[in-house]
Amino acid sequence: MHSIIGLFGLLGGLSLCSAAPAQNITSDVYFYGDSPAVYPSPEGTGTGSWATAYEKAKALVAQLTDEEKVNLTAGVSSTTGCSGVIAAIPRVNFPGLCVSDASNGLRGTDYVNGWSSGIHVGASWNRTLAHQRAVYMGQEFHRKGVNLLLGPVVGPLGRVAEGGRNWEGFSNDPYLTGALVYETVQGVQSSGVGVSTKHYIGNEQETNRNPGVEDGVEIASVSSNIDDQTIHELYLWPFQDAVRAGSVAIMCSYERINNSYACQNSKTLNGLLKTELGFQGYVITDWGAQHGGIASANAGLDMVMPESTLWGANLTTAIANGTMEASRLDDMVTRILATWYQLNQDTDFPAPGVGMPASAYSEHQAVIGTSSDEKGTLLDSAIEGHVLVKNTNNALPLQPSRLVSVFGYDAKIPDAFDLTFTFLSSSPPIQNSTLYVGGGSGANSPAYVIAPLNAIQQQAYQDSTAVLWDVSSQDPDVDPTSEACLVFINSFATEGSDRPGLTDEYSDTLVTNVAGKCNNTIVVVHNAGIRLVSDWIDHANVTAVILAHLPGQDTGHALVDILYGRANPSGRLPYTIAKQASDYGTLLHPSEPQTPYGLFPQSDYTEGVYIDYRAFDKQSITPQFEFGFGLSYTTFDYSGLNIQKSNGTTSEYPPSATIQEGGNPHLWDEIVTVTAEVQNSGSVDGAEVAQLYVGIPNGPIRQLRGFEKVLIASGQTVQVSFSLNRRDLSTWSVEAQQWQLQSGTYQVYVGRSSRDLPLTGEFTL
Ligand SMILES: *[C@@H]1O[C@H](CO)[C@@H](O)[C@H](O)[C@H]1NC(C)=O
Ligand SMILES: *[C@@H]1O[C@H](CO)[C@@H](O)[C@H](O)[C@H]1NC(C)=O
Ligand SMILES: *[C@@H]1O[C@H](CO)[C@@H](O)[C@H](O)[C@H]1NC(C)=O
Ligand SMILES: *[C@@H]1O[C@H](CO)[C@@H](O)[C@H](O)[C@H]1NC(C)=O
Ligand SMILES: *[C@@H]1O[C@H](CO)[C@@H](O)[C@H](O)[C@H]1NC(C)=O
Ligand SMILES: *[C@@H]1O[C@H](CO)[C@@H](O)[C@H](O)[C@H]1NC(C)=O
Ligand SMILES: *[C@@H]1O[C@H](CO)[C@@H](O)[C@H](O)[C@H]1NC(C)=O
Ligand SMILES: *[C@@H]1O[C@H](CO)[C@@H](O)[C@H](O)[C@H]1NC(C)=O
Ligand SMILES: *[C@@H]1O[C@H](CO)[C@@H](O)[C@H](O)[C@H]1NC(C)=O
Ligand SMILES: *[C@@H]1O[C@H](CO)[C@@H](O)[C@H](O)[C@H]1NC(C)=O
Numbered sequence: 001m002h003s004i005i006g007l008f009g010l011l012g013g014l015s016l017c018s019a020a021p022a023q024n025i026t027s028d029v030y031f032y033g034d035s036p037a038v039y040p041s042p043e044g045t046g047t048g049s050w051a052t053a054y055e056k057a058k059a060l061v062a063q064l065t066d067e068e069k070v071n072l073t074a075g076v077s078s079t080t081g082c083s084g085v086i087a088a089i090p091r092v093n094f095p096g097l098c099v100s101d102a103s104n105g106l107r108g109t110d111y112v113n114g115w116s117s118g119i120h121v122g123a124s125w126n127r128t129l130a131h132q133r134a135v136y137m138g139q140e141f142h143r144k145g146v147n148l149l150l151g152p153v154v155g156p157l158g159r160v161a162e163g164g165r166n167w168e169g170f171s172n173d174p175y176l177t178g179a180l181v182y183e184t185v186q187g188v189q190s191s192g193v194g195v196s197t198k199h200y201i202g203n204e205q206e207t208n209r210n211p212g213v214e215d216g217v218e219i220a221s222v223s224s225n226i227d228d229q230t231i232h233e234l235y236l237w238p239f240q241d242a243v244r245a246g247s248v249a250i251m252c253s254y255e256r257i258n259n260s261y262a263c264q265n266s267k268t269l270n271g272l273l274k275t276e277l278g279f280q281g282y283v284i285t286d287w288g289a290q291h292g293g294i295a296s297a298n299a300g301l302d303m304v305m306p307e308s309t310l311w312g313a314n315l316t317t318a319i320a321n322g323t324m325e326a327s328r329l330d331d332m333v334t335r336i337l338a339t340w341y342q343l344n345q346d347t348d349f350p351a352p353g354v355g356m357p358a359s360a361y362s363e364h365q366a367v368i369g370t371s372s373d374e375k376g377t378l379l380d381s382a383i384e385g386h387v388l389v390k391n392t393n394n395a396l397p398l399q400p401s402r403l404v405s406v407f408g409y410d411a412k413i414p415d416a417f418d419l420t421f422t423f424l425s426s427s428p429p430i431q432n433s434t435l436y437v438g439g440g441s442g443a444n445s446p447a448y449v450i451a452p453l454n455a456i457q458q459q460a461y462q463d464s465t466a467v468l469w470d471v472s473s474q475d476p477d478v479d480p481t482s483e484a485c486l487v488f489i490n491s492f493a494t495e496g497s498d499r500p501g502l503t504d505e506y507s508d509t510l511v512t513n514v515a516g517k518c519n520n521t522i523v524v525v526h527n528a529g530i531r532l533v534s535d536w537i538d539h540a541n542v543t544a545v546i547l548a549h550l551p552g553q554d555t556g557h558a559l560v561d562i563l564y565g566r567a568n569p570s571g572r573l574p575y576t577i578a579k580q581a582s583d584y585g586t587l588l589h590p591s592e593p594q595t596p597y598g599l600f601p602q603s604d605y606t607e608g609v610y611i612d613y614r615a616f617d618k619q620s621i622t623p624q625f626e627f628g629f630g631l632s633y634t635t636f637d638y639s640g641l642n643i644q645k646s647n648g649t650t651s652e653y654p655p656s657a658t659i660q661e662g663g664n665p666h667l668w669d670e671i672v673t674v675t676a677e678v679q680n681s682g683s684v685d686g687a688e689v690a691q692l693y694v695g696i697p698n699g700p701i702r703q704l705r706g707f708e709k710v711l712i713a714s715g716q717t718v719q720v721s722f723s724l725n726r727r728d729l730s731t732w733s734v735e736a737q738q739w740q741l742q743s744g745t746y747q748v749y750v751g752r753s754s755r756d757l758p759l760t761g762e763f764t765l
Contacts, residue, residue: 034258034259034260035257035258035259035265035267035268036266036267037266037267038266038267038271038275039266039270039298039299040270040328041266041269041270041274041297041299041328041331042270042274042275042300043327043334044274044280044281044334044335044338045280046280046338047278047280047658047659047660047661048280048660048661049246049342050338050661052341053338053339053341053342054280054334054338056338056341057335057337057338057341060092060337061330061333061337063092064089064092064333066316066319067316068089068091068092069330069333070311070312070313070315070316070329071086071087071089072086072089072303072332072333072336072337073302073303073304073311073315073332073336074303074304074305074308074311074312075099075303075304075305075308076307077307078358079358080098080352080353080356080358081108081109081358081359081364082098082099082100082352082353082356083100083101083107083108083150083305083306084287084305085097085099085352085353086099086303094337095351095352096352097147097148097336097340098145098147098353098356099147099148099150099196099284099305100141100146100148100149100150100353100356101151101441101442102149102150102151102168102441102442102443102444103117103118103150103151103153103168104116104117104118104151104168104437104442104444104550104552105137105444105445105446105552106137106140106144106369106444106445107443107444107445108357109355109356109357109369109445110366110445111355111366111368111370111447112140112144112369112370112445112447113136113137113140113369113370113374113378113444113446113447113552113553114436114437114444114446114447114449115133115137115378115381115444115552115553116133116385116549116550116551116552117168117437117438117442117528117549117550117552118151118152118153118167118168118170119166119167119168119169119170119385119528119529119550119574120381120382120385120549120551120552121133121170121180121184121381122169122170122171122176122177122180122385122574123385123386123387123547123571123572123573123574123630124384124385124570124709125176125571125572125574125689125707125709126384126570126709127180127183127709128183129377129380129381129384130180130184132380132381133184133187133377133381134152134184134185134186134188135187135188135191136371136377136378137149137187137188138187138188138189138190138191138192138193139191139193139371139374140369140371140374141188141191141193141369142191142192142349142350143350143367144350144353144355144356144367145350145351145352145353145354145355145356146193146353147194147340147343147345147349147352148193148194148195148248148249148284149188149193149194149195150198150251150441151195151196151198151442152169152181152184152195152197152198153165153168153169153197153198153199153442154169154170154177154178154181154197154198154238154242155169155200155201155202155204155235155238155239155253156168156169156199156203156204156205157172157177157204157234157235157238158171158204158575158611158612159172159204159587159605160204160205160498160587160589161529161530161578161581161584161587161588161589162498162499162500162501162502162529162588162590163204163205163206163493163498163499163590164428164440164493164495164496164497164498164499165203165206165438165440165442166528166529166530166575167438167493168495170574171574171575172574172575172576172611172612172613172627173574173613174233174234174237174238175237175704175705175728176574176704177237177238178237178238178241178242179241179707181197181238181241181242181245182241182242182245183245185197185242185245185246185247186245186246189245189246189247189248189343192343192344192345192349193343194248194249194281194339194343195242196249196250196284197239197242197243197247197249197250197251198250198286199251199252199253199254199262199286200239200252200253200262200268200273200283201224201231201239201257201262201268201272202224202226202231202235202253202257202262202605203224203253203254203255203262204255204590204603205498205591206496206497206590207497207591208221208590208591208593208601209254209255210288217598218599219593219598219600219601220599220601221254221255221256221261221601222255222256222590222591222593222601222602223255223256223258223600223601223602223603224255224256224257224258224603224605225258225259225603225605226257226258227605227608227734228732228734229731229732229733229734230605230608231272232732232739233609234609234611236277239273240277240662240663240727241662243277243278243279243662243663244277244661244662245662246661247281248281248339248342248343249282249284249303249339250273250279250281250282250283250284251283251285251286252268252269252283252285252286252289252301253286253289254286254288254289259600261291261292262289263283263285263286263290263292263299263301264290264291264292264295264296264299264301265299266298266300269283269299269300270299270300273300274300275659276659276663277659277662278660278661278662278663279661280338280661281335281339282303282332282335282336282339283301283302283303284302284304284305285301285303287306288306290304290308290310292310293310293314293318294314294315294318294323297315297318297328297329297332298324298328302331302332302335302336303332303336315329316329350367354367355367378552378554379554379557379558379561381551381552382551382553382554382555382557382558383551383558383561383562383567384570384571385548385571386547386548386549386551386558386562387546387547387549387571387572387573387629387630388544388545388546388562388569388571388630388631388632389533389537389545389546389573389577389629389630389631390537390542390543390544390545390631391631391633392543392544393520393543395484395520395543396522396562396563396633397562397563397565397633398484398522398564398565400463400465401465401483402465402466402481402483403465403466403467403468403481403482403483404456404460404465404466404467404468404482404484404485404486405467405468405469405470405478405479405482405484405485405486405518406452406453406467406470406485406488407470407471407485407486407488407510408471408487408488408507408510409430409432409471409472409488409489409510410435410488410489410490410524410525410526411452411453411456411469411471411486411488412434412451412453412471413433413434413449413451413453413454414433414434414449415433417446427497428492428493428494428497428499428500429491429492429499429500429501429504429507430489430490430491430492430506431490433451434453434488434555435491435492435526435528436449436526436550436551436552436553437550437552438493438494438495438528438550439492439494439495439496440494440495440496442495444552446553448553449553449555449556450553450554450555450557451555452486452488452524452556452559452560453469453471453556454556455557455559455560456486456556456560458560459560459564468482471488474506474510474513475509475510475513476513478514478517478518482520483520484520484522485514485517485518485520485521485522486522486524486563487510487515487521487522487523488524488526489507489511489523489524489525489526490507490526490527491504491507491525491526491527491528491531492528493528493529494528498589499529501581502529502530502531502532502581502588503531503532508535508536511523511535511536511542512535512536512539515536515539515541515542519541519543520541520543521541521543522543522544522545522563523542523544523545524546524548524559525545525547526550526551526555527547527549527550528549528550529575530576530578531547531577532577532578532579532624533545533577533624534579534580534624546562546569547571547573549571565633565684568632568633568634568684568685569630569631569632569633570630570632570686570688571630572628572629572630572691572753573626573629573630573753574627575612575627576613576623576625576626576627577623577624577625577626578616578621578624579622579623583616583623585615585619586607587607587615590603591604609699609700610700613627613628613754614700614701617700617702618701626753626754626755627704627753628689628691628704628752628753628754628755629752629753629754629756630753632682632686632688633682633684634680634681634682634684634685634686634714635681635682636678636679636680636681636682636686636688636712636752637678637679638676638677638679638690638751638752638759639676639677639679640675640676640677640719641674641675641676641748641750641759641760641761642674642675642676643672643673643674643748643761643763644672644674644675645671645763645765646670646673653738653739653740653741654666664738664739666726667730667739668725668726668727669725669726671724671725671728671729671741671765672746672763673721673722673723673724674706674721674722674724674748674750674761675719675720675722676690676719676720676750676759677717677718677719677720678710678712678717678718678719678720679712679715679716679717680712680713680714680715680716680717681715682714683714684714685712685713685714686711686712686714687709687710687711687712688712688752689707689708689709689752690707690708690709690710690720690750690752691704691706691707691750691752691753691754692704692705692706692707692722692724692749692750693750693754693757694724694728694729694746694747694748694749695746695747695749696729696730696731696742696746697742697743697744697746698731698744699731699742702749702754704754705722705724705728705729706722706723706724706728707722708720708721708722722750726739726741727739729741729742729746729765730742741765743764743765744764744765745762745763745764746762746764746765747760748760748761748762748763
């Protein structure tokens with residue numbers, strides 16, 4: 001059915017015209033659905049930790065003129081290096097705001113670090129690391145006067161295997177992503193810098209993410225058509241954790257959801273975010289993602305970036321003529337200013353964007369963002385996201401006494417790194433130098449880069465051994481006395497386009513060329529997303545393979561620590577690697593506009609929650625390397641599964657409980673605890689990621705619902721414990737509009753990966 005409200009959502013049309021020209025919308029049969037109307041926009045109430053900030057904000061708002069209020073709701077053109085700027089209001093001593101990219105380090109300036117990317121943190125499965133990395137990253141943004149970090153990313157969630165931005169997020173699983181975003185939000189914000197968790201919501205592909213014109217015809221953004229249960233159990237889940245952690249802003253995305261643009265979708269903004277999750281901060285647009293005027297304000301949008309051609313004085317006109325309530329404008333501004341107080345940015349905050357050059361090589365002050373305390377975490381965050389997936393003949397760790405040979409374009413440092421900071425925006429499928437971050441707004445600006453080849457040279461210097469290298473040929477000669485041949489390839493991805501595939505022929509041929517000549521070939525892949533390995537994974541001469549992801553500036557040092565056994569690999573795959581691309585089915589490629597739907601591209605999420613390992617499990621497809629998989633230089637044994645129902649296991653769940661940030665507080669009631677023993681049965685110390693999966697009655701075969709990363713000394717045993725709360729064990733009921741525990745038998749699995757689960761048990765609720 002195509003309701004009037006649906007049309008409003010579609011055209012952004014409560015009053016102001018949409019940015020998109022009139023379109024032929026006579027064909028409602030093409031639409032999967034529309035987005036329910038949820039009005040009015042809930043006002044921020046200042047719940048929980050926000051009370052004082054809201055009081056102060058309200059007092060300040062009371063002093064502002066309408067024009068000043070309006071000015072706080074949209075950016076002005078930036079004369080600093082900030083990605084976006086809210087102008088100062090000197091009359092009330094408000095210095096303005098600087099918001100800047102992004103999730104993996106501050107981009108576009110000097111004297112900051114290039115941190116490991118989201119996917120690398122996901123592969124670390126380490127909450128403490130996620131937290132520490134975020135604290136230090138936040139401190140760098142603080143020193144540069146950045147009020148809001150434009151990240152972290154939890155959407156995309158990796159629905160589309162070729163998705164161009166999957167690497168910016170942590171993983172393809174909502175639970176793992178949620179746990180890591182929680183730590184990231186708290187870490188960054190503990191440094192006094194806000195985050196804008198993004199991209200809300202259903203931003204699962206780059207293809208057609210923005211409206212465009214083809215053959216003179218306006219084409220809308222792709223519509224992510226997501227049913228209510230799927231959005232709760234998958235895509236909203238990590239946003240819920242981010243809101244619970246106090247994320248002061250949420251960035252709405254480019255896509256449409258159920259045919260209504262994300263930045264004017266009243267169901268997702270007013271409904272899910274501000275009502276159900278009780279969000280107290282403000283909604284900020286992605287750059288240029290505003291398509292409706294007053295419609296977007298009424299739908300719950302609070303701030304437009306980089307500038308708004310639709311709001312401005314129109315907001316006050318709309319209030320005067322009754323199309324918008326004055327209280328909505330006050331609420332927008334209250335949310336924005338409350339955030340400024342909540343982070344104590346009203347006291348002791350540097351000038352917005354201090355020391356960030358407005359453009360490459362323009363005059364600017366040298367403001368040091370880095371600090372020597374960060375070094376340990378910077379290196380650890382680079383190490384822990386490496387995933388060892390093959391290791392035969394004791395190939396690793398290396399014990400070279402004479403000579404290693406190094407091959408492949410990915411071993412070397414780029415020819416130049418300059419302050420235009422855009423060199424990584426070249427085209428997929430590969431970057432012709434070592435890949436330590438992906439491209440686009442999620443790229444970063446490293447203080448230096450230690451490429452693998454440089455770090456290996458340094459190791460040879462220390463060991464008094466030798467290195468031979470050829471990092472330009474695809475078919476290099478091999479010294480037959482090499483003890484090991486290290487081949488470096490990568491798999492690039494960038495914002496703005498989806499990846500052309502999950503392999504590339506140039507790199508695969510390079511690997512097989514070396515393996516044909518060297519019986520101890522060790523392959524290192526810097527992969528910005530899923531990378532298939534079937535062309536050479538079973539080659540007898542390929543003795544070890546590391547999926548090295550995107551480690552940031554310490555990439556070479558981190559790798560060499562692993563290669564030489566100073567660090568024991570502890571990363572685990574945060575996604576599934578298939579044997580062949582077709583195993584991802586319809587989720588391999590992004591949705592493309594099709595005739596006759598061309599004007600309004602549709603992406604129907606008919607697979608429900610069955611993405612990544614949930615889909616492989618359901619369809620009984622054997623992956624090459626399953627979600628959660630990764631090797632170590634030691635081995636771990638599991639025993640002693642114990643399942644305990646906690647007090648209050650009952651279905652007591654007051655739906656009327658006062659909503660706190662993150663939703664109904666009873667979602668976090670502990671229902672069941674699970675413990676197990678893990679022994680390090682090998683000869684070296686190492687870290688294991690103990691994983692807990694639950695089969696909820698009538699749900700997917702199993703879903704990750706707990707993990708604990710523990711360092712275990714050789715021969716020692718430790719206990720791991722997992723706390724399962726109400727949300728972990730519930731299914732979203734569309735009918736009841738709440739999470740519900742299921743009656744029946746729950747399956748419990750504990751082990752090393754999603755398919756290597758030595759301990760099994762069950763309980764009944
Ligand atoms: C609009 O829809 C009508 C009715 O289906 C059709 O006849 C017409 O060709 C369409 N116009 C465009 C520009 O697609
Ligand atoms: C999208 O449409 C589906 C199917 O009608 C509905 O279940 C869901 O709540 C809608 N979601 C949004 C955000 O509009
Ligand atoms: C509001 O912003 C406009 C455009 O940047 C500016 O010209 C005007 O002076 C601002 N008004 C106030 C009261 O700050
Ligand atoms: C997790 O990360 C922290 C911080 O970098 C590190 O100290 C700790 O050893 C890591 N935990 C494990 C089990 O590897
Ligand atoms: C008001 O909206 C119209 C488009 O509807 C736009 O052309 C105009 O620039 C807007 N005014 C301001 C002050 O932003
Ligand atoms: C109210 O004001 C807005 C903003 O200028 C304008 O777009 C809209 O058409 C007006 N509506 C009425 C009913 O006057
Ligand atoms: C990478 O760069 C080297 C050196 O410039 C060149 O020889 C090689 O062909 C390039 N490889 C690719 C795949 O572009
Ligand atoms: C493995 O490497 C050796 C050289 O060490 C070579 O002779 C042999 O042909 C290679 N094996 C394969 C299957 O390519
Ligand atoms: C690999 O090749 C080297 C040198 O050619 C040889 O000494 C060694 O035994 C071979 N190793 C295996 C496992 O075949
Ligand atoms: C919860 O369980 C603990 C330990 O079994 C017990 O001491 C406590 O009284 C119980 N609390 C409630 C409210 O039942």
